[in-house]
Amino acid sequence: MKVLALNSSPRGDGQSKTAIMLNSLIDGMREAGAEVEVVSLSKKTIKPCAGCFSCWTKTPGKCIHKDDMTRELFPRWLESDLVVYASPLYHYTVNSEMKAFIERTLPVLEPFFIATEGRTYHPLRSKAPKVVMLSVAGFPEESVFDQLSSWVNFIFGKNSIHENALVAEIYRPMAEALTVPYYQNIAKDVLSATHAAGQELVASQTISKETMSKITQPMVSNPEDFLELGNLMWKTCIAEGITPKEFGAKGLVPRADSARSFLALMKLAFNADAAGATDARLQFKFTGDIEEACYLAIHKGTITGAIGSVDQADLTVNAPFEVWMDIVTKKADGQQMFMEQKYTVEGDLGLLMQMDQFFGSS
């Protein structure tokens, strides 16, 4: 099977979630024996369709533009058995690079009108490849792909001129979480299912329901926490004057702005392996701008927490909220601040020393 895999994300490898998903898919395809060629569309020159219909009249089957699409990509697309259109979801559809590519496949059609069962078509001039649509989105709900899916089914699906060319649709919501260290276990599962999908596509031209449900599984148990943390990340980016890419590269932690968001962040950052058999109740008593108490309870590798006070705390931290957030976000050194008496603790000092390990991704 000859596969042409097109990635239209303008982001580089490592940062592009489309590329991360596509790489797993094509690894699986290659392992199953497919010959896969990958093209990054943002590195190619693909002019917009001029709408002149020369490809239907003067030079049938050939576009007037002299660019990478005419010279290289359209001939390769025609020779392929299967094309993977891999695009980030932009404004609920494929991005403009991908749309330009798809529009420029117009020469594969003939101009004539044919009508079947109330729908008008232009007939195919020659065989076109089967289609897999892969897309990733920032928002968490699967329904963000509804419009894209409807369009893709209309032009490549059962009743289209492409005669049931659409083999599979792979949609990953909340894809930005794929590179967040705290979601690494789920991300691994999603990517290994995407790898399996590549193998299944080559073997049987379908993706099993089981594999698909692993690909689309929720990345977080509580999407509201994720939204809150996402908003904190954006606030931190704005405050620091940096992009999300720079935020990631610097290994920054979002800065909580309430005891509630502090708890959500700490639960997310909790490293069960590092905590091991630790059994501890950590009480935080914040003063200053945010006067609130909250606590975290670590027990057998799990963590719970709530606003308020816990009975028999093993460690109590009394700190101005902003001082503690400076420490959490590594703007200030915890030990230094302790020596300077910017905060005080009561109880097991050993727990204070271990906090960096309990709440870190490594």
Ligand SMILES: Cc1cc2nc3c(=O)[nH]c(=O)nc-3n(C[C@H](O)[C@H](O)[C@H](O)COP(=O)(O)O)c2cc1C
């Ligand atoms: C211009 C633009 C439009 C976007 N539109 C949507 C959207 O409609 N729905 C959504 O869930 N995410 C949207 N996103 C977020 C991207 O889909 C998301 O960040 C994705 O992971 C990017 O994929 P990439 O890393 O491969 O470039 C948009 C991003 C940009 C830059």
